[in-house]
């Protein structure tokens with residue numbers, strides 16, 4: 001059985017379970033369930049606090065896990081990223097009240113409040129800045145107002161929380177984060193069970209990002225049309241009964257589909273159809 005750690009709470013939890021469900025795995029119906037065996041797929045899921053996942057995987061107790069890159073790096077565990085999952089995207093940044101500092105280099109002697117003390121301590125040391133770090137569990141934006149720190153370091157998605165607290169971002173992002181699959185550092189990369197899991201997850205990503213496009217076009221225009229729809233490998237081109245015409249089938253990025261349909265139409269393509277992809281193995 002492949003033993004997989006899944007976030008049980010927070011921003012990572014629901015999208016992780018949704019993705020696993022789309023990949024054909026059983027998921028828990030009750031949020032209080034801590035362990036779930038999916039016998040058919042020979043997988044056992046452990047629903048754990050997002051912060052603890054890298055610890056379990058890094059110690060080798062669980063084979064792989066889903067967590068955030070920021071949590072992985074903060075934990076200092078012996079675990080590494082093996083796949084990006086494209087959700088829970090955020091940046092990790094410093095912020096202060098306006099006028100406090102223009103750059104990280106000016107944080108010397110100040111206190112930085114954060115829930116990611118490992119990450120921040122390392123970043124300050126790497127930047128050669130001597131600042132104190134105070135660890136808080138959450139809602140760190142309020143720490144400045146309450147006089148616990150002059151600087152905070154926190155997850156920023158839209159920036160709304162920072163704005164509402166009257167804070168401004170300082171310096172470049174410490175890190176760009178998203179949900180990732182992790183394994184213990186140095187574990188063999190060719191474990192067939194892990195490989196199968198990753199192929200399934202990859203299939204979900206592709207099914208979410210691409211649509212299938214079909215169209216008919218005159219033979220003389222095929223090369224120009226195919227340049228617009230190169231597909232992942234190469235488009236399928238089949239003869240039509242109507243002489244001088246061919247049918248083309250190709251995967252295109254969902255976000256570009258409408259623009260590509262317009263451009264194909266202008267090239268003379270007709271019967272242009274897009275259909276969703278439910279699952280795939282590349």
Ligand SMILES: Nc1ncnc2c1ncn2[C@@H]1O[C@H](COP(=O)(O)OP(=O)(O)OP(=O)(O)O)[C@@H](O)[C@H]1O
Nearest residue numbers: 009010011012050068070071088089090155157177
């Ligand atoms: N607003 C957000 N947008 C995108 N990702 C986020 C956001 N907040 C947290 N994350 C990501 O979620 C992970 C943190 O998960 P965790 O469950 O510890 O915190 P949380 O989502 O803030 O939940 P909680 O309600 O427990 O504070 C990190 O990888 C972080 O980058």
Ligand SMILES: O=P(O)(O)OC[C@H]1O[C@H](OP(=O)(O)OP(=O)(O)O)[C@H](O)[C@@H]1O
Nearest residue numbers: 138139140155156157158159160161162
């Ligand atoms: O840039 P934004 O879109 O505003 O999102 C970022 C905020 O979301 C998370 O907070 P959460 O609501 O999880 O509270 P927490 O601080 O207690 O973790 C994170 O810690 C930031 O505070």
Ligand SMILES: [Mg+2]
Nearest residue numbers: 010011138139
């Ligand atoms: Mg939070």
